[in-house]
Amino acid sequence: NAGVTQTPKFQVLKTGQSMTLQCAQDMNHNSMYWYRQDPGMGLRLIYYSASEGTTDKGEVPNGYNVSRLNKREFSLRLESAAPSQTSVYFCAITKGPTGLRLYNGYTFGSGTRLTVV
């Protein structure tokens, strides 16, 4: 997906293992987000970073940590994976605040499909 690169694309973890999902963007956007998508649950926000140097919790932050490494990169860490964290994880970016009256849709990465056994 042009603009937002996520790695890895697929991952299988054992319960208790840790891992970091990486997200990098080349669109010079300010805000970055991590969502998870489960069947029938839509997209739920885990953490977001409104701008470089800031991070905030979303709807479902428990069990996750994030780092906004610089303007381009936003990583999501699972310290001790649990089967309930089996999901598809999407990184997304936007230009800035939701009140912007111009094109400000999310650009999503292609996702990381994570299975915890």
Add this chain to the structure above:
Amino acid sequence: GQQVMQIPQYQHVQEGEDFTTYCNSSTTLSNIQWYKQRPGGHPVFLIQLVKSGEVKKQKRLTFQFGEAKKNSSLHITATQTTDVGTYFCAGPSGTYKYIFGTGTRLKVLA
């Protein structure tokens, strides 16, 4: 808390039939966005509506924002197999976040 609901959850149509999905928010929205996600893919931004009563068209897709800015709809005329996927609406939840609806999964039968 703020909720954004979509109906129906699933819709199967014959190719050539029309399709509509509805989005309802528990709060007034400053704007609303629509996304399409193909099976196995990622959500792709379609459009943003800002004004009360706004109607926008993209080829066979018609988007409406309600007068009270609490609901929206997406209508597809004469569906094609390429329309298959899940359609999400999303409304602002605070300064930097959007809350997504539960989505409507569309299946088009050839």
